[in-house]
Amino acid sequence: MSLLEVKNLQVRVEEREILHGLSLTVNPGEVHAIMGPNGSGKSTLSHVIAGKPGYEVTGGEILFKGENLLEMSPDQRSSKGVFLAFQYPVEIPGVATMTFLRTALNAQRKARGESEFSTPDFLKKVRSVAASLNIPQEMLRRGVNVGFSGGEKKRNEILQMALFEPSLCILDEMDSGLDIDALRVAADGVNALRSPDRAMVVITHYQRLLNYIVPDFVHVMSKGKVVKSGGKELALELEASGYAQFEAAA
Amino acid sequence: MNVVLAKTDTARANSEILAVARDRLPGTGKIADLRRQALEAHERLGLPHRRVEDWKYTDLRVLMREVLPLAAAPDAAALQRAAAALKLHAIAGVRRVVLVDGVFAPDLSETSDLGKDVGIRTLREALETGDAALQAQLFAPDNADSMVALNSALMTDGLVIEIADNAVVPLPLHIVHIASGAPAAMFTRSLIRVGKHASVTLVESYIGAEGAKTYQVHDSLVVAIGDGARLDHVRLIEDSREAFNISSAVVTLGANAHFNTFGMNTGSLVSRYQAVIAVAGEGSRVETNGVNLLNGRQHADTTLFLDHAVPNCSSREIFRAVIDDRGHSVFQGRIIVRPGAQKTDAKMMTRALLLSDEAEADNKPELEIFADDVTCGHGATTGALDDSLLFYLRARGLSEKEAQALLIQAFVGEAIEQIAHDGLRDLAIAAAQRWLAARG
Numbered sequence: 001m002s003l004l005e006v007k008n009l010q011v012r013v014e015e016r017e018i019l020h021g022l023s024l025t026v027n028p029g030e031v032h033a034i035m036g037p038n039g040s041g042k043s044t045l046s047h048v049i050a051g052k053p054g055y056e057v058t059g060g061e062i063l064f065k066g067e068n069l070l071e072m073s074p075d076q077r078s079s080k081g082v083f084l085a086f087q088y089p090v091e092i093p094g095v096a097t098m099t100f101l102r103t104a105l106n107a108q109r110k111a112r113g114e115s116e117f118s119t120p121d122f123l124k125k126v127r128s129v130a131a132s133l134n135i136p137q138e139m140l141r142r143g144v145n146v147g148f149s150g151g152e153k154k155r156n157e158i159l160q161m162a163l164f165e166p167s168l169c170i171l172d173e174m175d176s177g178l179d180i181d182a183l184r185v186a187a188d189g190v191n192a193l194r195s196p197d198r199a200m201v202v203i204t205h206y207q208r209l210l211n212y213i214v215p216d217f218v219h220v221m222s223k224g225k226v227v228k229s230g231g232k233e234l235a236l237e238l239e240a241s242g243y244a245q246f247e248a249a250a
Numbered sequence: 251m252n253v254v255l256a257k258t259d260t261a262r263a264n265s266e267i268l269a270v271a272r273d274r275l276p277g278t279g280k281i282a283d284l285r286r287q288a289l290e291a292h293e294r295l296g297l298p299h300r301r302v303e304d305w306k307y308t309d310l311r312v313l314m315r316e317v318l319p320l321a322a323a324p325d326a327a328a329l330q331r332a333a334a335a336l337k338l339h340a341i342a343g344v345r346r347v348v349l350v351d352g353v354f355a356p357d358l359s360e361t362s363d364l365g366k367d368v369g370i371r372t373l374r375e376a377l378e379t380g381d382a383a384l385q386a387q388l389f390a391p392d393n394a395d396s397m398v399a400l401n402s403a404l405m406t407d408g409l410v411i412e413i414a415d416n417a418v419v420p421l422p423l424h425i426v427h428i429a430s431g432a433p434a435a436m437f438t439r440s441l442i443r444v445g446k447h448a449s450v451t452l453v454e455s456y457i458g459a460e461g462a463k464t465y466q467v468h469d470s471l472v473v474a475i476g477d478g479a480r481l482d483h484v485r486l487i488e489d490s491r492e493a494f495n496i497s498s499a500v501v502t503l504g505a506n507a508h509f510n511t512f513g514m515n516t517g518s519l520v521s522r523y524q525a526v527i528a529v530a531g532e533g534s535r536v537e538t539n540g541v542n543l544l545n546g547r548q549h550a551d552t553t554l555f556l557d558h559a560v561p562n563c564s565s566r567e568i569f570r571a572v573i574d575d576r577g578h579s580v581f582q583g584r585i586i587v588r589p590g591a592q593k594t595d596a597k598m599m600t601r602a603l604l605l606s607d608e609a610e611a612d613n614k615p616e617l618e619i620f621a622d623d624v625t626c627g628h629g630a631t632t633g634a635l636d637d638s639l640l641f642y643l644r645a646r647g648l649s650e651k652e653a654q655a656l657l658i659q660a661f662v663g664e665a666i667e668q669i670a671h672d673g674l675r676d677l678a679i680a681a682a683q684r685w686l687a688a689r690g
């Protein structure tokens with residue numbers, strides 16, 4: 001069974017159609033890259049998969065492990081294994097990162113009928129993942145993303161991904177705002193999570209990220225649709241020639 | 251023993267009250283005269299209503315309608331119910347002083363061996379045998395406010411606490427007001443004098459025994475903080491959800507004094523806390539913070555008046571209200587900086603979080619500045635929880651209620667964090683968590 005099946009998805013925001021019949025199938029173990037110009041609907045797709053309110057699905061469907069994802073609340077999707085690393089992670093003053101991580105992890109485990117992590121086990125796990133992502137302990141005591149640099153916010157997203165062990169990871173422009181070294185660290189973090197039963201959807205504008213996280217498939221989105229799909233060489237082609245040819249096709 | 255304040259025939263009500271309550275009200279001669287004047291002031295003004303500027307959001311003629319009869323002195327059964335309530339609300343690591351139905355209850359209190367630095371007597375004793383200066387201080391609250399006047403007229407008991415100069419009182423003193431159950435009114439007044447360079451923590455909490463419903467608390471507190479002294483003060487309103495709690499405070503700070511006060515309101519149907527804080531000595535500091543957690547049809551009004559009369563003082567007010575259902579939170583914060591009070595640094599920030607469409611918040615900040623070299627500011631916001639934050643948390647697995655709870659805790663945390671005493675801060679956090687858990 002496919003992990004994720006998006007079939008002919010049509011989505012409106014405030015009376016305006018943004019996605020016009022988008023289809024995408026992702027199987028366990030695969031890495032898909034989605035590229036496309038600004039405003040083509042990449043973040044919209046990721047938000048609709050994660051269950052963000054404010055989007056009206058007017059047609060099509062999304063199946064996750066064969067189940068109708070659109071009927072689930074965002075938290076149900078999360079505990080079933082959907083994870084979105086946000087393009088713009090929000091700051092949550094007054095909620096310590098550590099508290100947030102533990103509350104979230106235990107909420108997901110509880111929803112799955114699993115036991116809560118004990119405090120020592122939890123701390124051990126967070127510390128080791130944080131260390132591998134060069135995230136200092138001091139950052140974890142701060143409010144969620146409060147005072148984090150752009151790059152630190154992105155690394156905090158990867159940290160959560162490693163901690164929650166989702167089966168579908170959607171990474172929305174995780175490379176934006178990262179310097180070369182941070183990009184490598186974050187990409188290593190993502191690669192460490194690649195596994196035969198986990199899939200990744202990597203949204204990016206740049207071929208460079210795909211040198212680190214090598215995709216199995218590349219899709220080009222334009223004006224709310226996937227207009228071309230291919231292997232990793234498609235990304236190189238785009239880098240050379242730009243999106244103009246696809247915009248004409250869309 | 252019924253004291254009925256008739257709303258129409260004030261002359262009759264006036265004499266009736268004094269006749270009926272006479273043997274319950276301590277003090278004779280001058281004290282009795284002061285009571286009579288106060289009662290006259292109250293009867294002239296009647297219950298506060300919306301056309302009285304200070305009370306415009308809390309119309310007691312509509313909300314309370316009448317003052318209930320004076321509660322009987324507690325009998326053995328009442329004391330037993332109070333003791334049971336006390337068990338449920340006990341705070342560890344404090345020295346407890348208990349008032350049941352407005353009367354000091356020695357058997358429930360821990361007033362023995364307080365040490366030579368802490369003097370405690372009852373209001374009754376102070377009014378009957380105290381010196382003239384103390385008695386004058388007890389009548390310091392201004393009868394221009396009708397509810398203060400009523401309290402001055404009918405105050406039955408309370409605590410008079412005196413902290414010696416240079417004393418560092420190790421354990422917080424905890425005044426517990428317990429309503430044992432009768433639908434009656436209690437009138438209490440307490441006073442705390444903190445000697446020069448002394449420091450002490452005072453907790454006041456208000457609770458109802460099981461089954462206590464529509465009682466009325468009429469309380470007031472007189473505070474005098476000496477030069478170089480510090481008072482930490484925490485108020486916890488946990489009254490029965492049908493009760494009324496009308497409280498006033500008058501606080502005076504000497505020089506280089508420090509007053510840190512925090513109020514948390516989760517109980518009562520209608521509550522009003524009005525405090526006048528006079529910063530009368532140079533180099534002093536006031537932090538006054540509070541949290542209202544309201545639901546159902548609860549109405550809670552906090553009205554603060556900060557009077558900066560001298561230079562080089564600072565004040566901070568952080569107030570947070572979380573309002574669900576048809577709750578109504580009122581915050582009125584007035585700061586006056588008098589001529590000559592240069593280098594005053596006064597800030598007030600009040601924020602209300604509305605959890606339902608019918609929830610209501612009124613913020614009325616007022617700054618009156620008559621000095622030119624000052625830093626003063628205020629801010630007020632009212633709004634709902636931020637959807638993008640809620641979605642982020644839900645995308646990480648938190649249910650709607652869990653996500654709201656985490657954000658609400660953070661919201662009130664900014665005020666709760668200001669409590670200096672670790673144990674009391676934890677207590678306030680736990681109270682907020684209980685309130686959130688009860689939302690389901």
Ligand SMILES: Nc1ncnc2c1ncn2[C@@H]1O[C@H](COP(=O)(O)OP(=O)(O)OP(=O)(O)O)[C@@H](O)[C@H]1O
Nearest residue numbers: 013014018036037038039040041042043044045054
């Ligand atoms: N809440 C909204 N209200 C109105 N329009 C919106 C809203 N959200 C998205 N859009 C519009 O939908 C279109 C797609 O936006 P989206 O953010 O999905 O693009 P994107 O492909 O992620 O772009 P980028 O590469 O810049 O991140 C844009 O034209 C955007 O303005």
Ligand SMILES: [Mg+2]
Nearest residue numbers: 042043044087
């Ligand atoms: Mg985007």
